[in-house]
Amino acid sequence: MDCKPLNPFIETKVRMWYRLHNKKRNGFMSRKDFIEMADSFIAEFKLDAEMAHEIRSWLVDGWSGLIKFMKTIGEGTKPNIPIDKIPTVLMVAEKLSKDGTITEDEYTKAYAESLQIQPSPFPACFSEMLSFFFKIFDTDKDGFVTEKDFARGWRCFGIENSKAVKAIFAELDPSGTGKVDRDTYVGAWLEYMTGMDKNAPLAKYFTPDIL
Numbered sequence: 001m002d003c004k005p006l007n008p009f010i011e012t013k014v015r016m017w018y019r020l021h022n023k024k025r026n027g028f029m030s031r032k033d034f035i036e037m038a039d040s041f042i043a044e045f046k047l048d049a050e051m052a053h054e055i056r057s058w059l060v061d062g063w064s065g066l067i068k069f070m071k072t073i074g075e076g077t078k079p080n081i082p083i084d085k086i087p088t089v090l091m092v093a094e095k096l097s098k099d100g101t102i103t104e105d106e107y108t109k110a111y112a113e114s115l116q117i118q119p120s121p122f123p124a125c126f127s128e129m130l131s132f133f134f135k136i137f138d139t140d141k142d143g144f145v146t147e148k149d150f151a152r153g154w155r156c157f158g159i160e161n162s163k164a165v166k167a168i169f170a171e172l173d174p175s176g177t178g179k180v181d182r183d184t185y186v187g188a189w190l191e192y193m194t195g196m197d198k199n200a201p202l203a204k205y206f207t208p209d210i211l
């Protein structure tokens, strides 16, 4: 079964995100690329074994994680994973489990499937992942992320443009407190991946100029 095309604005944003974290800028992401990305976080934030394991499961095996997450939807009832509606999610998870490469088109299609099945596992699963990253970035555990830690984290994702990162941080921290809380961080990413606001902080700055 083929899923509907994504809304063009959301598709543009999903493709932009793929290009941003495709550090080699070669159009392909392999298991090895995701392992390298996880390793850069582990080194930069000196993650302990438990956190290192968790970041690998999110970054390297994220699509398999999404499939597992779907088993938790409808708690108390028998999980009913609509396999026929998410063929690209399954294919991408399978490829990345075996060091295959995924393309931008495959990533975008898998994303569309995961967003369009009902109930979509994406917002809840993605929020959990974002909260985990926030925990990493909040290095002094005060419940806030500073601009410095924010920039360190985003560099690990492959976003080196410090001017853009500074501008995004300023949008997330409009009163200039120098810190951003978890709900603001998670909300900004959820808006980026699922929302329609063209002036939202990430949508505004995640443009080809940032690459």
Ligand SMILES: [Ca+2]
Pocket (backbone or CB within 6 Å): 137, 138, 139, 140, 141, 142, 143, 144, 145, 146
């Ligand atoms: Ca902090």
